Amino acid sequence: MSVGNWITRVDHKHVGLFYILSALAFFLVGGMEAMALRAQLAMPNLKLLTPDQYNQIFTMHGTTMIFLVVTPVLIGFGIYLVPLMIGASEMVFPRLNALSFWLQLAGGLLLYLSFATGQAPAAGWFSYAPLSEKPFSPGKGSDYWAFALLLISAAMIIAAINLAVTVATARAPGMTMRRVPLFVWMTFVNSLMIVFALPVLDASLVMLLADRLLHARFFDAAHGGSPLLWQHYFWIFGHPQVYIMILPAFGMISEIIPVFSRNAIFGYTSAALSTVAIAFLSYGVWVHHMFAVALGTTFISVFAAASMLIAVPTGVKIFNWAATMLGGSLRLTTSMLFAVAFLLEFTIGGLSGVAFATVPVDWELTDTYFVVAHIHYVLFGGTIFALFAATYYWFPKMTGRMLDEKLGRLHFWLVVIGFNGTFFVHHILGLLGMPRRIYTYGDIPWWGPLNLISTVSAAVLVLGILLFCTNLVVSLQLGAVSGDDPWDAWTLEWAASSPPARNNFAEIPVVRSRRPLWDLKHPDAADWLLEETPVQGGD
């Protein structure tokens, strides 16, 4: 097949895989950047990197992981799975779908092209003004950063609109919104969040670029501009963005845990509605990133309370999953192991999040390694663990072959040990007062050994991830043939062949309950019989 043929494909399964594979590539790049940072921090007074290189690398690491890995890979899974799960043959706008991927990739390449100018962006992934303004970041790096993010946000908005419209209009007969899989629910809510949050980033980037390129004054305090405005705008986008990076992962876990617990999800409605609650609340909590700014006690108290409130709908979900496992009989596949570990790691990250919502605690710990621990427990321990679970779960559907379980278990334990070893000590370092974003540090009691533990564990984590990549490559060639439904699952994607044919389904499935495949396999005990009987009796 020619290259032209290959890049002009619009099939949602190809576009979804493009998204996933490009995110995997950037994940390895971002991971190498992280290792460079950890190597520099391994011992006191090391000088492997210059301060300026260090700034560039942590900026690129953060930007890469957030905008080129976590966000797009979740969108990619959505693009691959949503049409299959709702019984559709394709996304509603296939060509826009392909466009979104190529814009995303162009944004990523543009970001990395900044290295060629000799100065990659170095103002952190949230590019606070005035540091990101021309006088303090004279290189071209921040311009590349802003333009790349504009491209990526355009890609995200296009993909989000496409996903939302597909869920709203392309569902199979009988697939009501009360019956769609929870992954579809969460991707749908996520898409609406993207539609309303990303334009705020776009407005901020336009203002930053006006300042940098046209000598406008938005964030220029010397001429009456307001650096604080950047913080407000960035976090009005940034906090919903945090949930944009976790909601689809919640959806994945909501698919995986029931299947490996042999038990329908406990509290489907509350799981769906709590997602909506999180989406609404996420727009009212941005100031908790700014407690260290003197904004007035009453003002920040409101945001502290709102931030704590988010723990309620999130807690609802944890109970949904825990109760599903409690009532079921568990099958501890690698996928399920990652899903269970997700629950534990994410809960630790959630708890440190609630701690941060307490203003005095935040004042004590803001800008220390405690923040680094928190963000990695929710993003790695949360989303990346869910993505590993999702990969072991859906790889057979995407390729027709199983991932190797022996390698999978080894991968799992290396990642669990490596991840916790790397980031748990960051809590302690933060409490000991180690600030984030310093490129080296003096010989302060405990800092050296704890950082060394972190760096050595990071190497274990890298080993685990390399093992995962090996598993992907080897299993693609040699893995056991999976058949269409290796997990005895219940949602519609498992009714298609593995990998699914061009139009997904030979005939449009008719749906009568939340578990259409269960109904097909157990006509005598079909869910819709149970669902409909009480209603008839009630009449």
Place this chain on the structure above:
Amino acid sequence: MRQAVYLGMTLFLATESVFFFMLLLAFVYFRQASHGAPDLPLHLAVISTASVLTSCFAMSRARAGKTASQARVWIGAAALFGLIFLLAQWRAYAVLLRDGVTISESLFGTSFFTLTGMHLMNVIAGVLLLAGLDRLAPGNLTALRAAAMFWYFLGAVWCVIFVVVYLGIRV
């Protein structure tokens, strides 16, 4: 498919609304914070507003057009009045720049030019869209209606800018 296109356009306009709202908010914030504002060429803004409203009216006639050739004429008229809007804006920018009001001169200029400039770019895209509509999607009523939604939206954004920026400044 019709429903999908309208819903998709609605979501796109929701994104655009938030984008313009944030820029408008910055404008209002800096107007409060800065002392005084330059005289704006109100007569040009009135011409702009009149051409926007006329253009939107033409677009509504195009939607209601019975035949394809009728619709084509009204779309042409809508694009023409869009062009008049752009000329009036270009003139207004020239007047302001002559008076020394630039994007870097003051926070008023910064937020004014960013807000109206972003709207202007959208209108340019809109005029090009209207001009090319017949070629892109000949005789496609769904495409015409979606384009009209975008065009009305830009008209509405201009009306907000007119009220807040041009009239609000004199209150």
